[in-house]
Amino acid sequence: MTTDANTFIGGYPFRHVPHPDPEALVHVLDREEIHRAWVGHLPSAFYRDPGEGNAVLFASLAPWRDRLFAVPSVRPDWPRWEHTLRSVVGRGAVAIRAYPAQWGLAPNHAALAELANACGEAGLPLVLTTRFEDTRQRHWMDGAADLSGATVRALVRAGTRARLVVTAAGRALIEEVHWGLTPEERARVWWDISWLWGPPEDDFAHLLRTIGARHFVYGSGWPLRLAQTPRANLELLPDELRSTPIGDVSSLAGGDVART
Amino acid sequence: MTETPTRGPLAGRGGEGSPLVDVHAHFLHARCGRRDWEAPNRARFRAGDRIGVIVHIASILGTWGHTSPTYFPSPRDVSLGNDEMLALQAREPARVRSYVTVNPNDTTHALDEIARCAERGAVGIKLAASRRADSPLLDPIAAAAERHHFPVLHHIWQHRTRDWPGQDISDGVDLGRLARRHPRVSFILAHIGGGGDYRHTFAAVEDIDNVYLDLSGSGVDRGMLDDALAAVGTHRLVWGSDITMETGLAKLRALDVIDPGADAIADIRWRTAARIFPAGALPNVPTAGVPADTGTAVGTP
Secondary structure, eight states: OOEEEEEEESOBTTBOOSOOSHHHHHHHHHHHTOOEEEEEEGGGGGOSSTHHHHHHHHHHHGGGTTTEEEOOBOOTTSTTHHHHHHHHHHTTOSSEEEOHHHHTOOTTOHHHHHHHHHHHHHTOOEEEESOSSOGGGOOTTOOOOOOOHHHHHHHHHTOTTOOEEEESOOHHHHHHHHTTSOHHHHTTEEEESTTOOOTTTTHHHHHHHHTOGGGEEOOOOBTTBOTTHHHHHHHTSOHHHHTOOOEEGGGGGGSSOEEO | OOOOOOOOSSSOGGGTTOOOEEEEEEOOOTTSSOTTTHHHHHHHHHHHHHHTOOEEEEEOOTTTTSSSOTTSOOHHHHHHHHHHHHHHHHHOTTTEEEEEEEOTTSHHHHHHHHHHHHHTTOOEEEEOSSSOTTSGGGHHHHHHHHHHTOOEEEOOOBSOOSOOTTOOOOOHHHHHHHHHHOTTSOEEEOOTTSSBOHHHHHHHHTTOTTEEEEOOSSOOBTTHHHHHHHHHOGGGEEOOOTTOHHHHHHHHHHHHHHOOOHHHHHIIIIIHHHHHSOBTOSTTSOOOSOBOOOSSOTTOO
């Protein structure tokens, strides 16, 4: 059972994205032989108040409850965010998304730590996005920096129950965070493989060898990025690593990441 | 005519039985400051074999920054990199071909280097970011390319809106100006997935028939391939991997989904490359271009 931990529905403000809707996503999952997906609402990352985006997300995914799992957004510097969190948990959220860079929240912003802890208390991982696009191609109005290692480390250290899934990170960020945490802290961070470089530099292989496969989960970045990329990356691993199972994000809410 | 090879197990379905040419590859060497320099080279061959690449057309940019800047290599490092590239071609004659890399700021050295490396079996010219593409300094380089029937692979930033450190970057508009001045030279516009606004590139070169787009680069934006096909058609798209081979494989599979037809995919996989490289330049690929103006058969470096 494979779950894509990093998908969205909805448009992107800075370029046209072809058919970013749940029907297309289910078709893509079938084609790529992926069983399930964690799905966020892409426009919510750029809304001042993501509440309306969450409503759209739940309504849009309702027809595919067994395939598409909602990951709504909670903005922790917004009044009554705790109420929002309880509400989306009640509606079946499997995880919570937050966008510190897009919302202008500094690494040590107290509200972020509170959100990470509250998600941990609720048994949900917090999903962070390193980037939506390469820095070289960003629109001039897109001033958000990539997610910083300091932010990730601060959130992991915020409390012992906080668990993070970080998407679209590259080797440098992963190593900076992983080796900047204690073993107990590291065990509460997972990384999707959507933006890891394969051969010839073999960053992905290097990280599997040094950090361990259990810290990585399948993720694509659809609809912004080609859904074929993570599988290609897995298939191009060196022989000794190709059969190494990475984690499955779908079991995170229930405990440790299961081996696929 | 050489026999048509079978493709590797992972390459896209649409290219069933057709060769796969990587027009944008790189290798390292012992003097580029990395103790692990052999590992990426081995990894490229490993991944290439799994994808089904039958020929890596590659360049080495000097010492990759070790003793002079990657995009502004010194003459000594340019020659060293080319020597290493040609040595690798000599060791791997069945699957490696070389671009000759030049820095157009040193015109005499660049022209001498093109002639020297053509004699030793280079099949194209690599221009990085040492000088903007529309600079008059590139005209003698392009003229040399025409004499040797070499295509020119030019490092491109997709829409330059400002300067970036360490490079004298060019975009599609800049390369288009050079290509219009040299209509008999084939220019490969590097890595549409290499960062930047590729839609700007498509608009800049769609009506310039001697500019070809290579699909390489880490960028795997959905819609990029569709837009490239719409802009220039399959006869002006060539496949490459640059330094992220997994994104190259993903794009081949995405082309299967777009499904422009087996002929169109064959164009992208190898047929267009066969058309723009010198006749006989690519091992195991039935090229149809003009024979290279070299003193050595390129198939036997």
